[in-house]
Structures are given as structure tokens and as C-alpha cells.
Amino acid sequence: MSYINPVKRAYLALENWFNISFGNDWNPLYHLGTLAFFFFWVIFVSGLYLFIFFDTSLSGAYASVEYMTHEQWYAAGVMRSLHRYASDAVVLTIILHMFREFSLDRYRGFRWFSWITGVPNLWFVVTLGITGYWLVWDELALFVAIKSSQLMDALPFLPASMSRNFLESQINDRFFTLMGFLHLLGQPVFLAFALWIHVKRLSDVSIIAPRGLAIGSFVALLVLSLLAPAVSHEAADLAKTPAVLNIDWFYLNIYPLLDNWSSGEVWVLTIGITVFLMLMPWLPPKKTGPAAEVHLQECNGCEQCAMDCPFDAISVQARTDGARWEHEVVVLEHLCAACGICVGSCHSSNPFRHAREKLVTGIDMPQQPINDIREHVTAAIDSLEGENKIIIFGCDNAIDFAGLKSSNIAVVSYFCAGMIPPTMIEYALKLGADGVFITGCRTGDCYYRHGNRWFDERFAGSRQPILRKRADRRRIHIFRAAETDCKKLRKELAYFEDSLAKLKREAANTGEADHA
Amino acid sequence: MHKFLKIVLQIFNYSLFMGVVWYFSLYPAYHQLDENQAMITFTLGHVGKHVQECRRMTQEELLKLAPNMRKPMDCTRERSPITMELQMDGKVIYNKTAPPLGLFKDQGIDIYQNIKVPAGKHHLLVWINDDIKVKGPTYRLEQDISLKPEQHMIIEFNSSAGKFIIK
Numbered sequence: 266m267s268y269i270n271p272v273k274r275a276y277l278a279l280e281n282w283f284n285i286s287f288g289n290d291w292n293p294l295y296h297l298g299t300l301a302f303f304f305f306w307v308i309f310v311s312g313l314y315l316f317i318f319f320d321t322s323l324s325g326a327y328a329s330v331e332y333m334t335h336e337q338w339y340a341a342g343v344m345r346s347l348h349r350y351a352s353d354a355v356v357l358t359i360i361l362h363m364f365r366e367f368s369l370d371r372y373r374g375f376r377w378f379s380w381i382t383g384v385p386n387l388w389f390v391v392t393l394g395i396t397g398y399w400l401v402w403d404e405l406a407l408f409v410a411i412k413s414s415q416l417m418d419a420l421p422f423l424p425a426s427m428s429r430n431f432l433e434s435q436i437n438d439r440f441f442t443l444m445g446f447l448h449l450l451g452q453p454v455f456l457a458f459a460l461w462i463h464v465k466r467l468s469d470v471s472i473i474a475p476r477g478l479a480i481g482s483f484v485a486l487l488v489l490s491l492l493a494p495a496v497s498h499e500a501a502d503l504a505k506t507p508a509v510l511n512i513d514w515f516y517l518n519i520y521p522l523l524d525n526w527s528s529g530e531v532w533v534l535t536i537g538i539t540v541f542l543m544l545m546p547w548l549p550p551k552k553t554g555p556a557a558e559v560h561l562q563e564c565n566g567c568e569q570c571a572m573d574c575p576f577d578a579i580s581v582q583a584r585t586d587g588a589r590w591e592h593e594v595v596v597l598e599h600l601c602a603a604c605g606i607c608v609g610s611c612h613s614s615n616p617f618r619h620a621r622e623k624l625v626t627g628i629d630m631p632q633q634p635i636n637d638i639r640e641h642v643t644a645a646i647d648s649l650e651g652e653n654k655i656i657i658f659g660c661d662n663a664i665d666f667a668g669l670k671s672s673n674i675a676v677v678s679y680f681c682a683g684m685i686p687p688t689m690i691e692y693a694l695k696l697g698a699d700g701v702f703i704t705g706c707r708t709g710d711c712y713y714r715h716g717n718r719w720f721d722e723r724f725a726g727s728r729q730p731i732l733r734k735r736a737d738r739r740r741i742h743i744f745r746a747a748e749t750d751c752k753k754l755r756k757e758l759a760y761f762e763d764s765l766a767k768l769k770r771e772a773a774n775t776g777e778a779d780h781a
Numbered sequence: 782m783h784k785f786l787k788i789v790l791q792i793f794n795y796s797l798f799m800g801v802v803w804y805f806s807l808y809p810a811y812h813q814l815d816e817n818q819a820m821i822t823f824t825l826g827h828v829g830k831h832v833q834e835c836r837r838m839t840q841e842e843l844l845k846l847a848p849n850m851r852k853p854m855d856c857t858r859e860r861s862p863i864t865m866e867l868q869m870d871g872k873v874i875y876n877k878t879a880p881p882l883g884l885f886k887d888q889g890i891d892i893y894q895n896i897k898v899p900a901g902k903h904h905l906l907v908w909i910n911d912d913i914k915v916k917g918p919t920y921r922l923e924q925d926i927s928l929k930p931e932q933h934m935i936i937e938f939n940s941s942a943g944k945f946i947i948k
């Protein structure tokens with residue numbers, strides 16, 4: 266078993282815990298991005314409702330929030346609590362999302378763009394929350410306003426002190442109009458734009474959380490809102506400095522630092538952390554393999570690879586080689602993750618073609634061409650001995666399967682389960698393998714996003730290229746697990762061997778001498 | 782796993798998540814002041830005096846200038862740094878010398894400084910020096926004050942009025 270660092274091991278154990286109760290389809294740790302979007306929707310809808318009753322004036326802001334909290338607790342009060350707790354849940358979800366990508370090493374290499382465009386989103390979310398706290402205009406709001414101003418005063422490009430605005434009656438209704446505009450429109454527009462950039466290099470992006478998870482999260486938010494409604498501190502008073510404040514640590518965590526540090530030092534810390542996070546993909550860098558190559562003579566421009574590419578790295582253009590097809594595909598090398606899913610998508614990756622000559626497919630991986638894989642599979646099956654000959658097609662990013670090789674078990678590695686052409690499974694069975702055992706990342710957690718999904722759809726016949734009906738499904742076994750699930754893998758393989766032996770016995774009993 | 786047990790575990794996990802959300806949205810409480818403490822904010826927005834005395838231009842000198850340039854006083858751009866000090870019961874609780882801002886050192890400075898102090902009765906002395914040509918304070922205020930716990934007292938130097946104001 267290959268070495269797995271303790272952080273990754275601990276994280277995989279946590280995911281496993283959630284798999285037990287939620288199952289793979291609803292595991293919240295597999296849906297942290299969509300869950301964050303769901304919380305944004307809760308914030309948006311509750312925010313719209315709150316805005317109806319919110320008074321954007323110095324004298325009315327606090328009173329209107331108090332009215333919503335106490336007089337209309339059953340509607341606006343609940344909405345306020347939903348707004349507050351969903352905002353906190355967003356930050357927690359984003360932190361978990363970042364930790365997940367880090368612990369599973371999904372932030373370097375071809376993923377650098379998603380990582381560095383994700384970091385500013387945290388800034389946008391936090392500043393959006395901070396302006397939200399200003400609007401309540403209670404003691405906490407005044408604290409946040411003054412501390413924020415002190416931070417802003419340290420910036421060299423501001424012409425005048427912001428902090429000194431809070432000395433006299435210089436805060437007026439216009440200030441609340443400005444803050445309202447920032448919180449309700451300005452910052453959310455920036456955030457939406459930043460989120461769009463964040464997912465720009467992904468194809469088939471889902472921003473909708475699974476229904477069950479969304480319902481469960483909303484009910485949990487609602488219960489929390491009813492049990493512990495969000496309330497304000499006392500009204501803002503310039504003549505008072507409250508000794509104790511219940512600050513929201515998800516948003517206001519840097520402010521207490523100003524007690525002992527200068528504003529400049531706090532800026533150095535926050536900017537330093539931000540820059541460090543943004544440089545992480547290169548500390549150290551992770552090399553992505555060579556990009557996929559198109560062989561136009563074998564490409565009929567069916568576009569299946571472009572539809573399947575999880576990173577939008579394949580585009581379609583008009584034919585350039587004079588062939589009779591209308592289109593051809595082009596690989597955008599700077600976007601290619603070298604996952605090989607396109608190879609599995611290509612009809613030309615059929616190993617039954619050109620049996621006596623070199624197999625060339627429409628799109629191929631130069632570091633592991635389909636011809637080499639066919640030769641490897643052929644040689645591996647030829648070398649097998651014993652009763653139940655099994656070939657394992659293993660995903661490189663899932664469980665370590667190399668140690669399973671034995672006299673009756675051969676292993677062939679793929680970059681991703683989605684790289685396996687369905688015809689390669691038929692080919693292995695036709696060549697003499699009694700069974701094909703396919704390993705992949707945990708369901709819902711494919712390293713290359715869609716490999717498992719495309720494989721399943723091809724297997725079920727709902728996505729091209731399909732696994733033909735005549736391929737005996739009983740001799741194909743799919744096993745998906747985390748890298749730490751070695752015991753499960755051995756158990757599952759033993760079970761598969763038993764079932765193959767049973768099949769043989771049944772075939773013998775029913776007079777089927779040759780199951781192939 | 783049994784469906785009922787799965788639901789129970791889901792409820793546990795949701796509760797754990799929302800428990801973390803709730804706790805860190807309020808706790809641990811931030812203690813801005815200790816018990817029986819008050820806050821003084823010392824603030825000013827002020828431009829120091831010119832580092833050299835301005836000189837009144839003669840009629841001949843003015844006539845040599847274009848009409849729109851004829852200002853009666855000839856001053857250097859550079860301003861004095863501002864030194865400020867706050868003493869409470871004879872003890873210095875804040876002291877700072879702030880140089881003038883700007884490439885030509887011709888801009889004013891803004892100060893907004895929070896100082897935590899014990900509540901109660903105190904004797905306060907506050908002064909600033911905004912003129913490098915003068916030794917000692919150019920403006921000062923000495924006063925007895927009484928602070929309640931959690932009180933926020935603002936000591937502001939009002940530049941246009943040329944005096945300290947305590948709020």
C-alpha cells in the first residue's frame with residue numbers, strides 16, 4: 266500500500282463517516298461547493314425579505330431590526346436568523362471546501378486556476394458579511410465600523426481618516442444608503458462575478474445541491490433559527506464602549522487583533538495569508554502529464570470527447586484536413602488535465618480495430634497510448650494461469666491495486682476510470698479473462714470529476730460509447746473506494762473470484778462448456 | 782445500515798454542523814475592556830505650522846509675478862511634525878510624534894488612538910506641539926475627569942477652533 270499522509274488519511278476517515286449516514290450521493294463533503302451556493306440562495310431570499318422592513322436611516326436602522334427580531338419574530342425574525350446562520354454556514358463550508366482540496370491534493374497542477382480564483386472569494390464573502398453587520402447599527406456594528414475604519418486608515422491611498430467620521434454626527438442617513446447599496450448590490454455582484462470566474466475552467470458545473478441535502482440543511486438552519494434566534498446588541502452609542510461583545514468569529518476574527526497590533530501589522534498578516542494561499546499550488550508545483558493529442562485521420566468529429574471533457578479543454582472547429590466530416594476537435598493544451606477521459610469517449614479507441622497493426626485512436630494520451638494499453642492487456646491475459654483469470658483495470662487516483670498482481674490476477678492502470686473504453690472490457694473477456702475488475706474513486710468523488718459518472722452511463726448504455734448488451738455483466742465488477750480501503754478491496758476481489766467460480770460451476774451444470 | 786439509524790446519524794451530523802455555526806457566531810465572547818475599565822479616544826486631524834516663518838513679499842516682488850500668482854506671503858511648503866502627549870495622574874499614557882505626510886511633507890496628519898484606562902476620577906493633561914520653532918506645548922489642556930466603567934471619552938483637538946474638546 267502506498268504512503269498516505271496523515272492529513273489525507275484523517276480527511277478520508279471523515280468522509281467515510283459521512284458516507285455511513287448520508288450515503289455517497291448526499292455526502293455533504295462531496296457537495297461543499299453546491300452547498301455553499303445553496304446557503305447563498307437562503308441568504309439572498311431572506312435578505313430580500315429583510316430589506317422590505319429595513320429602514321436605511323441612522324435613527325431607524327436599529328429600531329427596524331429590533332421590530333423584525335421581536336415584533337415580527339415569526340417571519341422577519343426567523344428570516345434574520347436564517348440570513349445570519351446561512352452566512353456563517355457559507356464561511357464554514359468554504360473553509361471545509363478549501364481544506365478538502367488541500368488534503369486530497371486537488372489544488373495544484375491543472376487545478377491551480379480554480380484554487381487561486383477561489384481565495385479572493387473568501388475575501389468577498391467576509392467583506393459582504395462585515396457590511397451586513399454595519400447595517401444593524403448596534404454596539405457590535407459601531408465596533409465593526411470603527412475597527413474597519415482604523416484598518417482602512419492604514420492604507421496609503423485614502424485621502425482622509427475614516428475613523429474620525431465616527432466622532433460626531435457625521436454619520437447620517439446617506440451613510441446607510443451607501444452601506445445598503447454595497448451590501449445589497451455592489452458586493453453581491455462582485456461575488457457572483459468572482460464565483461463565475463472560479464468555475465470558469467470546469468465543464469458541466471452544478472451549482473444546485475442534491476435535493477435531500479438541501480432540504481436537510483434548510484431544516485437544520487430553520488431549527489437553529491428557532492432555537493437560537495439572532496439578536497442585536499444594544500443600540501450604537503458613541504459614549505459607550507461595551508466591555509464584552511459577542512462577535513461573529515466567522516467574519517470578525519481579525520478585529521480583536523487590533524487590540525495589540527497596529528492596523529499595518531493586521532494588513533500584513535491578512536495579505537500575507539492571502540498571498541501564501543494563492544502561491545500554494547506552486548509550493549511545490551505538481552506536474553501535469555502531456556496533453557491529449559488529436560489524430561485527425563481517426564477522428565470523425567462526433568464531439569463526444571468535447572462533451573465528456575471535465576475541464577473544457579476540448580473545442581470543436583470546422584474541419585481543416587479536407588475529410589468529409591463537418592467538424593474536428595482541438596485540445597486546448599493549457600486546460601488539459603491529462604485525465605484520458607477523452608480516450609474512453611472516442612469510438613476509435615476500440616481495441617478490436619486494426620488487430621494486426623498499430624491501433625490509432627482519434628484522441629490519445631502520448632504518455633499511455635491506447636495501442637500500448639491494448640498490448641499490455643493482451644500480454645497480461647496471456648500470462649494468466651489458474652482457474653479464475655481476472656484482469657484489474659485500475660484508476661491511478663483511487664486505491665493502490667498494484668500489490669494484487671498474482672498468477673491469476675493481472676493489473677492494468679488507467680489515469681481515470683473514465684479513460685477505459687467499454688470495448689476494452691469486452692476485449693479482455695474475449696481474450697480469455699474470466700472477469701474484469703474495475704477500481705475507481707469513491708462514488709461521487711472522482712478525482713477528475715466525471716470519470717465514474719461517464720463510466721456508469723456507458724455501462725448502462727445511456728452514453729456513447731456504450732458497453733454492448735452482449736458483454737456479460739456478471740463477469741464485470743466495479744469497486745470504488747478510498748485509498749485507505751485496502752481491506753475492503755481484498756475482500757471484494759475475493760468475493761468476485763468466488764462469484765466467477767460459481768458462474769463456471771453453473772455453466773458446467775447447464776452444459777455450457779465454454780462461457781466465452 | 783438500517784434506515785432509521787441512518788436518519789439518526791444524519792440528525793447528529795446536521796446538529797454538529799449547526800452547533801459549530803451557532804457557537805462561533807457568538808462565542809467565545811470578546812472582552813474589549815476589563816471590568817472597571819473605560820476607553821479614551823485621542824484624536825486629531827491637523828496640519829503643523831510651516832517649518833520656516835512666512836515672509837511678507839514686497840510690492841516690487843509682487844509686481845514681478847503674474848497677477849494670479851500674487852500672494853502676499855511667501856511660505857515654504859514643509860510643515861512641522863506634530864508631537865502629542867496624554868498624561869493621566871502624572872503618568873504618560875500616550876506619546877507620539879507624527880511627521881507630516883506627503884511627498885513634500887506639506888500634508889496634515891490624522892490620529893485616532895484608543896487607550897484603555899481604569900474607570901474613576903483622574904487628573905488629565907493633554908498637549909500637542911505643532912510648531913518645530915517652539916519648544917514645549919503649543920496647545921494644552923489640564924482637567925479633572927471622572928470615567929464610568931465602559932464609558933467612551935473622546936479627546937479631540939479641534940483644529941479650526943485651536944483647542945481641545947472633551948466629549
